[in-house]
Amino acid sequence: MANLKAIRDRIKSVKNTKKITEAMRLVAAAKVRRAQEQVTATRPFADRLAQVLYGLQSRLRFEEADLPLLKKREVRSVALLVVSGDRGLCGGYNSNVIRRAENRAKELQAEGLEYTYVLVGRKAVQYFQRRECPIDAKFMGLDQVPSAEDASKIADELLSLFLSETVDRVELIYTKFVSLVSSRPVVQTLLPLDPQGLEPKDDEIFRLTTRGGAFDVERQAVESPMPPSMPQDMLFEQDPTQILDALLPLYLNNQLLRALQESSASELAARMTAMNNASENASDLISSLSLSYNKARQAAITQQLLEVVAGADSLG
Numbered sequence: 001m002a003n004l005k006a007i008r009d010r011i012k013s014v015k016n017t018k019k020i021t022e023a024m025r026l027v028a029a030a031k032v033r034r035a036q037e038q039v040t041a042t043r044p045f046a047d048r049l050a051q052v053l054y055g056l057q058s059r060l061r062f063e064e065a066d067l068p069l070l071k072k073r074e075v076r077s078v079a080l081l082v083v084s085g086d087r088g089l090c091g092g093y094n095s096n097v098i099r100r101a102e103n104r105a106k107e108l109q110a111e112g113l114e115y116t117y118v119l120v121g122r123k124a125v126q127y128f129q130r131r132e133c134p135i136d137a138k139f140m141g142l143d144q145v146p147s148a149e150d151a152s153k154i155a156d157e158l159l160s161l162f163l164s165e166t167v168d169r170v171e172l173i174y175t176k177f178v179s180l181v182s183s184r185p186v187v188q189t190l191l192p193l194d195p196q197g198l199e200p201k202d203d204e205i206f207r208l209t210t211r212g213g214a215f216d217v218e219r220q221a222v223e224s225p226m227p228p229s230m231p232q233d234m235l236f237e238q239d240p241t242q243i244l245d246a247l248l249p250l251y252l253n254n255q256l257l258r259a260l261q262e263s264s265a266s267e268l269a270a271r272m273t274a275m276n277n278a279s280e281n282a283s284d285l286i287s288s289l290s291l292s293y294n295k296a297r298q299a300a301i302t303q304q305l306l307e308v309v310a311g312a313d314s315l316g
Contacts (some may be wrong), residue, residue, distance in 0.1 A: 004300065007293040011286060018282035024089070025275035032268045034145045035261060042148070042261075046254050053247060067241065068163055069193050069248045077114040079136065079167040080104060081158065081190065082128075083174040083263045084121030086140060093175060093183070093270040094123040097263075100185035101173045105133075116167065118157060120260075136161065144268075146260035148253065154260075155253045162191045174259045175266040183266035190255065193248055 082101040084094045101117070101124070108115045116134045119125045125138045137157045142150045161167045170191040175183045 004293065004296055007289055007296060011289045011293065014282050014285050014289065018279050018286070021275045021278040021282065025272050025279065028268045028272040028275065031144055032265060032272070035265050035268065038145055038261065042254075042257065046258070049247065049250060049254060053244075053251060067245055067248065069159075069191060069245075069252070072192050073165070073168045075113060075168045077116070077167045077169075078108055079116055079118055079158065079161050079170045081118045081154070081170060081172045081174075082120065082124045083172070083259060084119070084124035085263075085267045086122040086142070088123065089274060090267050090271040091274040093267050094121070096183075097173060097175050097185045098124055098127050100187070104171070104173060104187055118154070118161075118170075120154065136166075142260075144264065146257060146264055148257055151253050151257035151260055155249065155256050158191060158256075159249065159252070172256075172259055174263045177262045177265040177269065183270065188259070190252065193252065 080101055082097065084097050088094065105115050105117075116136045117124075117128055118137045118139075119128060119135060120139045120142065122140045125135075125140060128135060139150075139154055158170050162170055169189065172188045172190045173185060174188075176186045177183055
């Protein structure tokens with residue numbers, strides 16, 4: 001009977017764990033929907049900003065403009081902006097982006113370049129601090145759904161490093177959202193800004209939906225319309241170079257915000273998948289334990305019947 005009690009206690013414990021993992025899955029799903037809404041809400045500003053920059057590019061030659069954010073220098077030092085999460089229980093999300101950052105740092109060392117980390121997320125901060133890696137700035141406790149204010153704080157730190165010539169290039173390492181079950185760490189150069197990256201591109205919106213009682217992701221292609229060219233006789237109250245100098249930091253902020261949103265969506269999707277797998281494993285374990293419990297209970301009943309029969313025979 002002691003064995004039966006132990007199995008019952010374990011079944012109860014696994015059921016409680018399943019309730020927790022299922023609740024965490026639903027919370028992550030709700031936050032994914034919030035992240036979708038934020039991406040949709042910030043898209044008009046991003047599209048308009050890209051259109052204005054594209055229009056200015058058609059009137060000016062960015063390469064000839066003496067702008068600090070476009071100036072390419074001989075690279076001696078690189079800042080690696082690594083975006084991770086503050087919490088675990090999200091599969092390989094954090095370990096994958098950290099591993100990609102380590103590999104990139106080794107590549108820079110092999111090229112004879114110095115590097116420093118700018119870390120976003122408690123997991124990356126704890127990992128690289130334990131290994132005494134060069135860290136210039138740390139950002140933790142950001143909102144689960146990133147905001148423009150979060151992106152602005154990080155952008156200010158990056159601009160300070162780049163404009164003071166502490167580093168000659170800034171690279172962003174974040175997790176690009178592909179689907180609910182797939183994401184991949186990527187490396188992107190943030191500074192100096194590349195004027196060739198300002199052309200309008202087709203984009204996609206990922207929408208979390210339910211289908212057959214399960215979560216699914218639908219992709220919706222979004223065509224970015226070609227912005228109208230600025231009239232050749234348009235007069236600027238300010239020098240166009242000054243306008244660009246004011247708009248390019250906004251463009252950098254927007255690039256950072258988009259990367260933070262992608263990372264957040266990837267983390268939440270990874271947590272949804274991990275919690276879903278944990279719930280399924282808990283269901284399988286409950287079935288296995290229930291089968292073992294029934295077998296043990298049946299064996300105990302059979303043993304009791306045999307003892308009763310044996311006792312009756314001895315009395316007879």
